Amino acid sequence: MLSADDDDGFSFDVDDILKNIFSGDGMHDFFSDAYDGMHDFFSDTFVGERYYYVGSSERLPNGDELVHGRRGRVIGLASDPLLWSVRFPGNEADADVHFGLLSSRPPRPLPDGFLVGDTVYYAGASGDGLEFGLRGTVVGPARAAEGLTVLFDGNKGNVQLFFNKHPFSREPPHLLYYTGFALDEELYYNGTGTKFDNGDRLVYGWRGRVAGQAAGDFARTAVAMRFAHNQLPRVCYLRNLTRDPPPPLPGGFAPDDLVYYNGSSSSFDNGDVLMFGERGTVVGPATLASHKGKGLAVLFDGNKGTVQVFLNQLSREPLPSPPSGEYTWPIPGFSKIEETKLSSPTFQAGAFNWTLDLYPKGDDQQGQLSLYLSAADSATLPEGWARHASFTLTVKNHLEVVTRSVTKRAQRNGANNQTRVGGY
Structure with missing residues (x-):
């Protein structure tokens, strides 16, 4: 037990006081007094002041609206000390608003000239509850990076759209106009094979469907493709997509075939090395003019990048080990x-x-x-x-x-x- 004495010899027990405050009626009285004090301070300081709503616009259950940028008058504290009752023009009832969504200054203009209530269209790959061409309404700014908060038709919750990540437009998007391909059209991938961290792949000859427009700088040079074996849509350059199946690989090889290198050893600027006998995986046709029709793109074990290799430098069977030797140099004294x-x-x-x-x-x-x-x-x-x-x-x-x-x-x-x- 803790005790304290004042200069006149009066003593009190700190433990007893704390027990009294945090037990039953003591707890209630403690917070009741605190709330009353807060209410008095709030009434003297904020009631009657006008504040701007800086959150995302939303329709309340009674039909009233909270509109980003609209100004209202503080009426008092709500039942929760963090909520303020605010009266906005045009609403039938006072709205309980978190004090963090109120500002004495007007909110900054939305980026790129957008206004609350503007109509936008999603122009990215379909998936995760968003479909290419889906229409939505701007309800405020995005919470983090440059972007907008949008309520899409048929959705209950808002979506954060960022300019550097999610393609969207003021007009209904026309994928065909930009790329020559239509939404959901079947196309074949004829580029070099690629693996992604989550296990997704792009494989020469795979067939997929157009899922939407690529984002940002890729909007006019690529589309998002959805392949049956992948979890996510993958951005593919237009030059690597065809409506007809691509031609077979030269030499009778197929994607994912294992091959062995029987040419001269080489090294590359990125640190990759190609040694006699190295094993690799076929990932597509050679693209260099000197190798087209006569070679393959191969990813060799332990290397970062693919290598363009002539057919006569590849074997389907493992090669014998290169010659070796041993030498001992004795150095007396x-x-x-x-x-x-x-x-x-x-x-x-x-x-x-x-x-x-x-x-x-x-x-x-x-x-x-x-x-x-x-x-x-x-x-x-x-x-x-x-x-x-x-x-x-x-x-x-x-x-x-x-x-x-x-x-x-x-x-x-x-x-x-x-x-x-x-x-x-």
Whole structure:
């Protein structure tokens, strides 16, 4: 129990006071007194003042309306202290309005010149309770980003439409006018296959139906398509849609076929690497002029982007492993070496000639050993050559029985006439 004394020796128990306030009649009296005090303050401060309604327009059960931007006079507190009774012109009864939806200043104009009561039409893909061409009425601004709050015909609740996300127009939309295709028309996808995070896909040759106009900058170059196997409508460029089935892929291949690469190793600016024997998935026809009719678009395992590959560079069966090799370079008296760089004898591995370059104190002379794998015959190779290899470099200290290794997969900056391959 807590107690307190004043200077005259009068004592009181804090626990008893709290129990009295928060029990039965005490609780009621406490909040009743607080409410009476709030009511007196409210009456002296707000009653009779005029405020603007800044929420979304709505029709009340008795037929009265709350209209965005309309001004009314505060009559008093409602039963809930957060609700104010407001008398708006044209209404039969006072409306209970949350005080957060009232402002002493007129609301800002709606974006893009829209007015409350304007008619708009939904021009996006059908779904989630909205159909392409559905008509609605503007009832206020969107609550977050630039947009509008709209009550669509036949709906009970309002919908937030954002200019950068949801296509809508002042006039009934005509999909055919923009794209040449009609709503619900059946079309075939003839573009490169794509996978989405939620599992949806676009597959060469799939048939779907036009679900509506694409949003924003895509409105005149794409449409939203609904495919049977997908959860959501997907935006497809007009150039990748046809009314007739697309031609079969060259070489008798089909989408999702597994293939193996049997050409020369390559690397790409995005960091992707294509190695002999790599497995990939056919995702569509080649689109490069040099490859059309003679190649495929393939997504290889571990890569980010697709690669255009000629048919004669692909196999349906796994390929034998590329040649490999192993070389050990013993270095006697290593601790007494004074040279800044040592090069091993030339050795052959994987049908190529190599050397090892060793910097006992590091190639930057910072005291850290550096070891690199280099092409031994680089001086005789043609300009622009590249050689890709997967390798392991290991340094073993026989005195301390310590081994350190580094493993490198073929990479974009592979061995060439300007760059050594990996190391440490």
